[in-house]
Amino acid sequence: MTEPAPTPGPWTFATVESVRPENAHVATLRLRVPDRRAHLPGQHYIVRLTAEDGYSASRSYSVASPPEDAGVVELTVDRLPAGEVSPYLTEDVVAGDEVEVRGPVGGYFVWRGESPLLLVAGGSGVAPVMAMLRSRRLSHPDVPVRLLFSVRAPEELIFATELGPETTVVYTRRTPPAATRPAGRITADDVAAVAFDDGPAYVCGSTGFVEAAATLLAQQGYDRSRIKLERYGSSGS
């Protein structure tokens, strides 16, 4: 190893500066983390909720903000029906609340400036790749980047106002009126249109999406060592 094992900071209480809706079921929490340890784009935090009787639940959330954004960490959370933690974070938390967090965590799905940069995201899986896109814009503007972003329908977009010409959106269920590509899951053609000859690909989203997209990338000539995956771990039985 060329660098020491990164260790997350201790559990700490972050103050919620704002809660920003991204779409009908996704919200971004902007947290001020005391003694924040700088993260690498792609890393995540753990959020721990504690009930009055001491019962606690923790889940992982990718940092969507870039490390350049000093002192704060933004988490973009998708509310899952009947979930334990995500509905609380997206519906109950308000500015001024304190939320217990620990991080940053994870040293594999991270971007350190490798070029060119291919990002592939499904739904809320766009969070960690957004940290990469944002960090690239601020610190590595010369790195060629493409984002292939799969969402169900136009109103499901996240970070819509920040997406530029680097982004290709794939609509899986319903397209905007002017779209030429019919609605449908990500295909080999979608991937071929964004693939680079070298450099890494970061793929994030639900387990099924990640496996499908990574398989297409492999068929497109990305060898295993170029493909980094982050699965949000939807529980298939």
Add this chain to the structure above:
Amino acid sequence: MRASRGFTGRRRGGEPGRLPPGQYDVGSGWPVLTAELTPRLDLDSWSITVNGRVEKPMTWTWKEVQQLAPDRFSGDIHCVTTWSKLDTSFAGISVDTLLAEARPTPEATFAVATSSTGYTTNLPLADITGGKAWIVWEHEGRPLPVEHGGPVRMIVPHLYFWKSAKWIETITLLDHDEPGFWEVRGYHDRGDPWREQRYQGD
């Protein structure tokens, strides 16, 4: 302790003491969190090797492994991402069976398990001997699904599940601890869920 305003919790699991600290019961689900593309192993060319600090490095083919004494595990598994899966079962062989033939030398104190993908994880030898670790190909009576490490993986259920290398191919015994894929990236060298050994330094 500071409570989160209004949070009550929905996944309070079963009997007290059954779940390690910070874990929740995922029920019948089984999340997949592999960081790599799922490989497709061909059992005709698959084999498992035990090497390193052993008297007799050994390799078994799929057919040969099938002929070893069958063994099974029933119980709970715990993932560092905080889900636990209770009362689940796996069938295959005990790692003890392989080690009995390869015979660890006295200096052997640690092991590294390596997958066909190159994934590695380190384990104290004491954590994979004495009926604590298995090489398995069945889950709850069915062939182990590929996304869960099938056709054949290792399981070390008393440690966090990243220690249970999917698509296992090699167990190398060492005289020192050699951090693996996640361990060099901040995760704990031992990973005991009951002590919440999630990250380096825990």
